[in-house]
Amino acid sequence: MKRQFPLFLVFIFGLFMVFQYFVPHETSEWVYEFLLDWILVIGIFALALGIWSLYKVSVDKIKTRKANWGYSYVTLFGLFVMILFGFTSQNGDSWGWYFIFVATVMLTIGMVIQAMVSSGQKGLSLILAGVFLVASVLIGMFDNAWSFHFYTAEGLQNSMFRAFFDHILIPILSTMFSLLAFFIASAAYRAFRARNLLASLLLLAALIVMLRFNPYLSPIFGDYMAKTSNWLMNVPNMAAQRAIVIGIGLGIVATALKVILGIERGYMGKG
Template identity: 45%
Template sequence: MRWQIPLLIVLIGGVFMAVQYFVPLEFSERIYEYCVDWVIIVGVFAMGLGLWSLFRVSVGKIQTKAQGWGYNFITLGGLFGMILLGLFSGIEEGKQFMNLFWYIYTPIQSSMFALLAFYVASAAYRAFRARTLVSTILLLTAVVIMLRLIPLGPVSGLNQTVASWILTVPNMAAKRAIAMGIGLGGIATALKVVLGIERSYMGKE
């Protein structure tokens, strides 16, 4: 009841959805759409679980006065501010909900990703050493690609040609090989889940 039926649901759901992909019937496609809706609906309720978890962690830190507990008021303020504005003022462009998105969420996210430019440059300076042939290949490729858009005088044209060739030939080959590896790994993992070999997502007894 606690293990067998969920595993049976995974097996039946997995086999059915995999097989129906190859059945070109309208009935099959309707069942497919209905099942995909199931996934979306369960996901909506799972989001509630995540929100509750965030609320509980933040309130817990405030109650226990953990280190930096005062910042959790800001988290809760942001969370409830967005939810209340979204529910009561709507989410159309120009509403306060979208203003919070454009003037709080977007600049912070952009700045956080932009910060990585500093960290990547710092890490590359310390780690990049042309000690072996493979590390030299990696270093040279990275340099050529990074200089692709920068004016280099008479060698700009040549650098752009080389960078373009790198991106469309050897880089393409590497990306395709990696994609195939990811694909095979993904299918193997999915089969393990469907066949009940991989069960860690169900938690412990």
């Protein structure tokens, strides 16, 4: 029963969603829209699950002293401090006790984590966590320089949130992405070699498309290179991409049928 019930539900709802698509009746549309409302709930649960998963993986890593466990503290710090910044914002020009509040909240969380990961004495960490928690609650209650915003996006305008996002997250991710240029150049040097006919065709196509994007060289080749490059993108590339898209589409239909009919059961955890 434990295994059959989910299979039954998937079969019923899977079939319903397939047939509903072809039935443009009011009732069918209403049921479809009702089911879509669930997506909102599932989406929020998925978000919460993601945060919980990140927290648990990081804490476990610290607890078992896995390789590079120290970085998990940075992950957890980043996670909680951004949540805190996102829910708070300044009311006037003064920050008041805001930074002490942030520090006490982070110390509370830090002490709780410490208590969870330590194998020996947990009492001191928990007492300290309690002290910091009381301090943060008191500051939160009596400091009017800043306030919580749980229902609006005002926290996203918080200058600390913006500063962390603009000056830490954006440069870090952009740097990671831009490093690709170095590896692509090195890989192009080693891989783009005319070893056989297919490799030569790939090499030629790549050079033509790159030449097209190059204003230094367009006076030499004129419109010819642009036209050839556009043809490459619009004809062979499009034909190959269409074949891939159609192939993927058929694959999705086959997988969906397997799931609906209970042949594919990987989503239940154990195949």
